[in-house]
Amino acid sequence: MNRILMITTGGTLACTPTENGLMPTLKGVDIMEYCAYQDADIDICDFKLIDSSIMTDDDRAELAEIIWGNRDDYDAFIITHGTDSMAYTVAYLDCALPGFKKSIIITGAQLPLPQEGTDAVDNLNLAVKSAMEGYVGTCLAIYHRLIPAKSATKMETEGFTAFESVIKDYIEGTREVPAGEEKLMEKPVRKVGLIYITPNLDAETIAHYQDCDAVLVLVLGAGGMPKHQEAAFDALKEKGVKVYIKSQCIYGKVEAIYEAHSGVNKYIPVVDTSIDWAMYAIMFGVI
Numbered sequence: 001m002n003r004i005l006m007i008t009t010g011g012t013l014a015c016t017p018t019e020n021g022l023m024p025t026l027k028g029v030d031i032m033e034y035c036a037y038q039d040a041d042i043d044i045c046d047f048k049l050i051d052s053s054i055m056t057d058d059d060r061a062e063l064a065e066i067i068w069g070n071r072d073d074y075d076a077f078i079i080t081h082g083t084d085s086m087a088y089t090v091a092y093l094d095c096a097l098p099g100f101k102k103s104i105i106i107t108g109a110q111l112p113l114p115q116e117g118t119d120a121v122d123n124l125n126l127a128v129k130s131a132m133e134g135y136v137g138t139c140l141a142i143y144h145r146l147i148p149a150k151s152a153t154k155m156e157t158e159g160f161t162a163f164e165s166v167i168k169d170y171i172e173g174t175r176e177v178p179a180g181e182e183k184l185m186e187k188p189v190r191k192v193g194l195i196y197i198t199p200n201l202d203a204e205t206i207a208h209y210q211d212c213d214a215v216l217v218l219v220l221g222a223g224g225m226p227k228h229q230e231a232a233f234d235a236l237k238e239k240g241v242k243v244y245i246k247s248q249c250i251y252g253k254v255e256a257i258y259e260a261h262s263g264v265n266k267y268i269p270v271v272d273t274s275i276d277w278a279m280y281a282i283m284f285g286v287i
Contacts, residue, residue, distance in 0.1 A: 002075035002103075004042045004131045006032075007066060009059075010049040011082025013109040013120045024049040024082075026113060031080060034113050034121050037128045043074075052082025052089070052108070060092040061187060067097065067104060068184040076103035076131035080124070083108045083162060086140060087152050091277035094138040094149035095284040099182035103131050104138040105146075110160055119143065119160045137178065139171060146171035153250070153274035166250055167272045188283035190214050194275075196248065197225045203232035214242035214282050216270065222247060223254040223264035230263045237266070244287075246270040246278055 008014065008031060010024030018025075028044030045066060048059065067077050081089055090106045097104070107127035109120030127141035138149040142163045151165040190213035195206065197219050206229065209215050215236065219225050223245065225233075233243050245267045247254050253271040254264055270278045270287065281287045 001041050002132050002134060003073065004040060004076045004078060004128070005045055005067075005070055005074040006042050006078045006080065007045045007047050007063065008049075008080045009047050009052070009055065009063075009082070011052050011080065011086075011108045012111065013080055013082075013107070013113055013124070014049065015112040016114060022112060024051065028080075031113065031124065034124060035128055036121075036125045037132065040128055040132055042078075042128070050082075052085040055082070055085050055089065057092065057188075060089055061096070063089070064093055064096040064184060065186075067093070067100075071100075071102065071182075074102070075134070076105065078127045078131055079104070079106045081106050081108045083110060083142075083154060087154050087163065087274060087276040088280075090138060090140055090149040090152055091274065091280045094277065095280040095286050096185045097138070097182065098185065098286065099178050099180040100138065101136065101178060101182055103135050105131055105135065105141050106139070107141040110158060110162060135171070137171070150273050150277045153276055155250070164250075166274050185284050188280070189285045190283050192216060192279060192282045194218070194279060197229065199226065201229055203228055203235075206232035206236065210236060210239050210241060212241055214244060216244045216246060216275070216278055216282055217267070218248045218275070219245050219254060219264070220248060222252065225263075233267065242282075243267040244270050244278070244282055246273075246275065 008028045014024040014026035015022040016025045105127045107123045111118040113120040140147045140152045147165045193209040193212040193215040195217045254269045
């Protein structure tokens with residue numbers, strides 16, 4: 001039987017009512033009372049009890065260190081997490097632990113475990129079942145689906161189907177063990193800016209990113225941007241800033257189908273990933 005370490009971080013799944021509203025209070029032993037797999041070999045690490053919107057990259061780095069430090073003692077890792085920044089955390093861990101040969105499964109919920117009609121119980125059971133069955137890789141377990149870290153993103157604030165894969169690559173069964181040496185990247189190696197193209201974005205604003213190592217530019221459609229903005233990004237390139245581009249659209253890719261988009265060939269395209277994963281992949285030098 002697989003040995004599992006469950007790391008709890010709070011979030012809606014772990015909330016109970018207080019005078020000031022819902023607050024994460026349930027620890028690992030409380031959470032496991034709702035699990036259908038009471039015979040699972042699970043140890044608990046209560047990391048924090050926080051709203052995921054206040055989770056920092058320092059917190060994520062600590063999670064990566066906990067997983068890395070326990071890799072020889074466990075076959076799988078489950079993290080219970082708030083949904084607001086869950087896609088960022090799964091992306092961070094995927095990039096910070098390249099080649100990791102075991103399960104890292106993050107789950108959360110839109111409603112607390114004790115609440116009637118909650119999605120939390122199903123999501124928790126999915127995560128535990130997947131860890132027991134030997135899934136390999138880093139993913140979200142949410143609403144009856146496993147979504148790979150690379151493509152997972154949050155699409156809505158309230159519905160149980162809040163998370164989607166941007167390329168619909170939901171996981172079924174086990175996966176091959178990742179190739180390459182597994183290692184821990186202790187911290188990002190690049191300072192990265194995120195720029196959203198709008199018609200009124202001026203060159204002066206773009207120039208403020210010249211101190212970054214790289215920028216991820218969310219372009220219009222399949223690769224469009226006004227010419228004055230293109231010139232500003234060319235100027236960033238000349239200063240040594242790597243310019244990555246990705247469509248603002250959830251689905252689809254950037255490509256120079258139109259003459260007006262021909263300039264995109266000068267930049268580094270990012271395809272088949274969420275924005276969440278792309279940011280960390282650039283920060284860690286994965287792409």
